[in-house]
Amino acid sequence: MTATTITAPAPRAARRRPVAWTRLAWVTMRQHRPALIGAAVFLGLVSLYLLIMGLQINHAYAQVASCHPASSGACQQLARAFTQEYWGGGGGGAVSAGGAQTVSSLMLVVPVMLGIFLGAPVLAREFETGTFRFAWTQGCGRSRWAVSKLVLLAVVVTAVTWAFTELFTWYYHAFLVDGQVSRLLPLAFGLLGVAFAAWTLAAFAIAAFFGALIRRTLPAMATTLVTWTVLAIGTATWLRQHYQAPLKTTALNPPAGAWIIGNYATGPNGQVLSQRAFNQLAQQAPASVQNSPNPSALQNWLAQQHYTQWTSYEPASRFWHFQVIEAGWLVALSAILIAASVWLVRRRAA
Amino acid sequence: MNIIESAGLGKRYRRTWALRDCTLGIPAGHVVALVGPNGAGKTTLLNMAVGLAVPTAGTVTVLGGLPAGSPDALDRIAFVAQDAPLYKNLPVADMLHVARNLNRRWDHQRAQARLAELGIPLNKKVGHLSGGQKAQLALTVALARRPDLLVLDEPLASLDPLARHDFIQSVMETVAAEGVSVVLSSHVVAELERMANYLIVLSFGQVQVAGEVDDLVAEYGASLEKIVLAAMRESGREVAA
Numbered sequence: 001m002t003a004t005t006i007t008a009p010a011p012r013a014a015r016r017r018p019v020a021w022t023r024l025a026w027v028t029m030r031q032h033r034p035a036l037i038g039a040a041v042f043l044g045l046v047s048l049y050l051l052i053m054g055l056q057i058n059h060a061y062a063q064v065a066s067c068h069p070a071s072s073g074a075c076q077q078l079a080r081a082f083t084q085e086y087w088g089g090g091g092g093g094a095v096s097a098g099g100a101q102t103v104s105s106l107m108l109v110v111p112v113m114l115g116i117f118l119g120a121p122v123l124a125r126e127f128e129t130g131t132f133r134f135a136w137t138q139g140c141g142r143s144r145w146a147v148s149k150l151v152l153l154a155v156v157v158t159a160v161t162w163a164f165t166e167l168f169t170w171y172y173h174a175f176l177v178d179g180q181v182s183r184l185l186p187l188a189f190g191l192l193g194v195a196f197a198a199w200t201l202a203a204f205a206i207a208a209f210f211g212a213l214i215r216r217t218l219p220a221m222a223t224t225l226v227t228w229t230v231l232a233i234g235t236a237t238w239l240r241q242h243y244q245a246p247l248k249t250t251a252l253n254p255p256a257g258a259w260i261i262g263n264y265a266t267g268p269n270g271q272v273l274s275q276r277a278f279n280q281l282a283q284q285a286p287a288s289v290q291n292s293p294n295p296s297a298l299q300n301w302l303a304q305q306h307y308t309q310w311t312s313y314e315p316a317s318r319f320w321h322f323q324v325i326e327a328g329w330l331v332a333l334s335a336i337l338i339a340a341s342v343w344l345v346r347r348r349a350a
Numbered sequence: 351m352n353i354i355e356s357a358g359l360g361k362r363y364r365r366t367w368a369l370r371d372c373t374l375g376i377p378a379g380h381v382v383a384l385v386g387p388n389g390a391g392k393t394t395l396l397n398m399a400v401g402l403a404v405p406t407a408g409t410v411t412v413l414g415g416l417p418a419g420s421p422d423a424l425d426r427i428a429f430v431a432q433d434a435p436l437y438k439n440l441p442v443a444d445m446l447h448v449a450r451n452l453n454r455r456w457d458h459q460r461a462q463a464r465l466a467e468l469g470i471p472l473n474k475k476v477g478h479l480s481g482g483q484k485a486q487l488a489l490t491v492a493l494a495r496r497p498d499l500l501v502l503d504e505p506l507a508s509l510d511p512l513a514r515h516d517f518i519q520s521v522m523e524t525v526a527a528e529g530v531s532v533v534l535s536s537h538v539v540a541e542l543e544r545m546a547n548y549l550i551v552l553s554f555g556q557v558q559v560a561g562e563v564d565d566l567v568a569e570y571g572a573s574l575e576k577i578v579l580a581a582m583r584e585s586g587r588e589v590a591a
Contacts (some may be wrong), residue, residue, distance in 0.1 A: 016421065016454075023451035030444055031437065069358040097590065129438070133431035137400050138452035139424050139495065 020138035024148035054171035061174035115203020124211035133183035181257025194322035205334035257316030268306035358408035383546035428497035434488035438477030461494035482513025553585035
């Protein structure tokens with residue numbers, strides 16, 4: 001008896017070929033078809049808007065770029081009008097609703113919306129409706145089932161948002177090209193390069209993980225929204241500038257396209273002044289300096305007192321370096337969360 | 351060969367034992383009724399046998415020694431959970447394709463023929479089917495997998511009398527045609543007399559009675575229903591004492 005039980009399973013295991021991934025992929029695509037179509041329609045509408053606006057912007061910008069000589073009053077006027085109309089917010093005071101500044105602010109929440117919409121139901125719906133009892137008792141086994149769903153959807157989400165980034169970059173090009181808007185600015189960085197796709201992937205993975213953990217769709221969505229937002233804001237306001245130590249300059253205007261991190265002043269011995277100490281110092285400057293329209297007047301006066309004003313910044317040339325770092329840790333985080341979701345599925349008892 | 355065999359099997363959910371010290375061997379080729387009051391541990395036992403739940407204590411094997419939930423076991427056991435969970439938003443035809451693509455063994459012609467016979471339209475959404483139709487669809491999906499063992503958890507609970515009759519008829523025809531082993535749980539005894547030839551009474555997480563129906567009837571000199579009720583009362587008295 002013992003001999004047969006030891007030898008019998010071996011040939012069967014050898015004969016056994018698992019259910020093909022392509023067939024599991026069909027199941028995933030069929031089950032999530034409504035959500036995928038919804039996401040595609042949404043992105044399609046946004047793309048259409050970006051396409052129409054992008055054509056207008058590029059047409060208007062061509063006129064600005066071809067204006068000659070660029071330093072003439074007429075050309076400056078043209079450039080200002082362009083910025084005011086299409087970027088919005090600047091100069092005129094009124095923020096134009098369709099300005100690229102407003103559009104890009106709204107775009108920042110697209111990754112989390114897509115991620116939540118597609119990621120939260122993948123496992124949570126199965127728990128909510130009890131269909132996991134069906135899915136996990138089929139011949140393919142629950143691990144393969146979970147891996148096929150999460151990995152395929154993650155790849156689709158990443159690929160589609162990556163393609164979308166190309167369109168957005170084209171739309172945004174006119175504002176970035178002369179370094180007026182830094183590519184590293186929080187408003188731009190997350191929407192360009194590979195960051196947009198990476199943040200969407202992260203939102204998807206977080207949502208799928210909370211779906212497996214909480215086992216209910218709406219709470220998983222809410223938890224993901226909070227977690228992702230905290231992560232995104234923390235990264236933009238604190239983490240990102242630490243990818244590489246900022247450069248510093250005493251020049252009043254840092255190089256074009258630089259992302260300005262902060263300003264500070266150092267004293268005669270090189271010590272950094274607190275904001276309050278600096279304000280007190282600046283108030284000691286003669287009225288002629290304080291009221292001067294020329295910003296370098298204060299700097300010159302400070303230099304005479306052996307104080308130096310510094311601007312710390314990240315140069316535009318670091319854009320891709322930062323993109324790769326950010327996408328790198330976001331992809332790693334997503335992979336860990338997807339693996340953790342599969343692990344939860346494996347160990348979850350009915 | 352025993353289709354389900356357990357030794358000292360137990361499952362605890364937080365502090366309460368849903369099933370305790372359950373030792374049994376269910377021989378192949380029967381229609382086995384697993385009977386007991388609500389909360390007796392029937393679903394827990396079946397969940398462990400099909401690999402959905404992991405035992406807290408003891409062991410359970412299926413189909414002659416396969417570990418429950420192993421790839422081979424999943425391949426050869428078809429399980430229909432309580433309320434026959436299926437994807438409600440899919441049309442019947444797509445539900446069949448989903449099941450087909452999740453399994454290595456699948457008999458599509460059989461599934462389609464069966465649905466045609468039952469008059470279940472392929473283009474209707476699963477969520478729009480009647481309770482009886484939904485139960486029949488779940489059974490169709492399970493049978494299309496050509497299982498060696500069919501496990502049904504409370505298949506009759508949510509069905510009206512006519513649907514119950516039809517469902518039992520379907521199961522009996524399958525058994526007669528292919529000799530598949532069936533294990534089904536129920537807290538209603540009356541209908542089981544027509545289909546079951548092996549009885550297990552589970553109460554308070556323990557096996558009270560187990561054996562061939564004919565043997566039990568001969569031994570106790572009573573009907574199936576009376577045997578079940580007597581076993582439940584007996585266990586209730588033991589627990590009370």
